[in-house]
Amino acid sequence: MITPLAYADSLRIGSVDFVSPDEVKVLLDIETPSNVALNAGSPRPFPRINSYVLIPSDSGFLVGQIEWITIERSQYPKRKGMQDFGVIDLPYPLRKMSLNPLGLLREKGEDSLSDGVSSYYFRRGVESFPTVGDPVLLPSDTQLRAIIESGDNRRVNIGISPLAGNAVVSVDPDRLFGRHLAVLGNTGSGKSCSVAGVIRWSIESARQRKNANPSVREGHQTENNHTNTRFIILDPNNEYTKAFSGLEHVRLYAVEADEANGVNQLQVPIWLWNSAEWCAFTQASSKAQRPTLIQALRSVRDGQLEIALHPSCDMRRFLRTLVSIIRIERNLGVPWGEFPKNKSFFEKIRSWQDELIADDSFSDCEEVAITKLKNKIDQLVTARSMQYPSWDFTRAEVTELLQLAQVAHSAFGGSDKDILPIDADIPRPFSGDQLLRSIEANSEVMGTADYVETMLMRIRTLLSDAKLKMITASDSEMTLQQWLNDYICIDNLPEGFVTVIDMSLVPAEIVHIITAVIARMILEALQRYRRFNKGETLPTTIVMEEAHTFIKRYQDHEEDSSASTMCTRVFEKIACEGRKFGLGLVLSSQRPSELSPTVLSQCNSFLLHRINNDRDQDLVHKLVPDNLRGLLRELPSLPSRNAILLGWASELPVMVQMNYLKEEHRPQSNDPNYWDVWTGTKERNVDWKVITDDWQQLNPNTEGNEDSSDEDETDDCPF
16 A cells, blocks of 8 residues: 555655745756656546646645746756766756746545545635745645636536636626626637537526425425526627527527517617717707706706696796706806806807797796896897997896796796706606607707708718617617516516527627627616615626627817727726626637726636737737736637636636537627638529618518528538
8 A cells, every 4th residue: 555655755746956935946856757746546638738737835735837848958957866877977967847826725624535635726826935945746636626626606507627627617697797707809719609509507506496495495395496686698799699599588689570470579679878878869069969968868857848828837947947057058157258158158048039939828826937037138138239249248137147047937837946956867758759849859959960861861861770779779668667578677586587688680880889889788787676675786788799899998188989899998987887886797809908907907807719810819908917918928829718817716727728608599690601602512692682672672571591502511610
């Protein structure tokens, strides 16, 4: 029977030759295997880049990851036990390797012994470093699995580690989704399959756990396979439509509904858009158009443009607007400001003269109040109608005008609470025509009618374009509650959903707006959920495919935010604040160098597939600690289906071969079959008439039918 000391000596491969806080160099023994190690319990390739070795210490074993291996020529051979050492003066190669210290592997107590075999647990961080001459050992199979399979709450199995005897690689979903995940890699490297697989495996693991827990099923007559997971996938390339077949409660949305295939009409009505999104879409200028648009949104969300049953109601709303404008102008000092600001105030009050007209239905009190206000405005206008007038107003004049406007507003039934401006971003329903009338009316009152024509033209284009109307014009029954039920989850139902939103046909002019609105509404809904549930959160995950298109880096000094910049800022807010409200973010991108640095820096876990571009590699290297950058040197040579998992979701960086994903569950991101089509092995029939009629909207009832002949093809996706 082999003694423990003899067994440990049989695992020795070398000794420590150099020590620093981020690197340990090892001098390998002459007898150390050069390709396959047979003394660790099972045949294992050694030495191998990114594999693991152990260095004994007082508190356990220091775990090191091999970064590089080299041969150093020496004058003398170094062989243990050789009596003629130094007699023959011949050069002999010495093998060396460099290690990255990762953490400590410790043995559990005696209670954890299984069949007399010790068990171990791994923790990141190094308490004490070795010294020169300390032995370096190969880990046994048990120790190797303890390193890879370390960590608590390893609930979701995503693959195996080929460098660690095919040890199972599992993650904690709280860490994976709660702290944001970035899946990065070149096109064709398998990142879309990884995204679909991680979601599917998480749902299946939750279902198995739920069915295995008797306390969860208590009170249910039958087994309930439904899980309370919420994944919302923003899919710009129509890849995930069939990726989640077989799962319960999967909802599909697209620009064009397809009831036969269960695809619903995507609806993001214009009344969900906030002022920033409207300003980005209309490209409103900051001086005249933006204030007018925001005031118009306040008015239309407050119902000021509804048809009044009595003329006094219209006058009360008009007076409320006057009071708000005079207050704002007075606080800004515009009436006594420099030219032409003071003239602009004069133009405003002159435009109000024609609106302050008494009606026979007004009461005596109302008529007296409106007459006094009109007389005051006439007096101010007349005093500035001479040949060389002075446009300045005194503070006393403006204060008196404000008081008369307030008295008139009160006479018509108004109150101070009515004058407080309503939030322009409250998602209250309104129609496009109502918004147009509100902009026109408010521009007249604010004296900006000459500056809003281009903005009105853009809005009219939105309301008249058939493709845009399909998305932005909701039916009359659509409410905010119904929208949240459709796109997040149904209220009072303890079951979750997978929502796939196909945005491949969303017109380019609004695709960033639609993406931003959906993401922002989800965040704000979860913020309010936590407030009304005493701090409890509703765990939800947004998956953003082609993230470099929607979360693009921008210049901070940009004054007027474009739709792309505004969309990025929404995701930056989600990345920075979403965790507190239970909103996780999964990014998938093939160009990490084009992503917003703010969003990328907030991602705590990374699943890195093959990356060849130098700029992208440099960025990824900056995201990880210095002592782990050696692992990333393998990124350009990673085969498909393989990835490097690092960050908060993994106790240590690990090479993982992702689990196999069935062909019917893979995203539709196949490489084109040029050769098979060229040689006629697989035929393609072209009918441009059907496509052009749909493209040109010549037949509104015609729906695009995708060629389904590829459904049984074998793609190049390695999963």
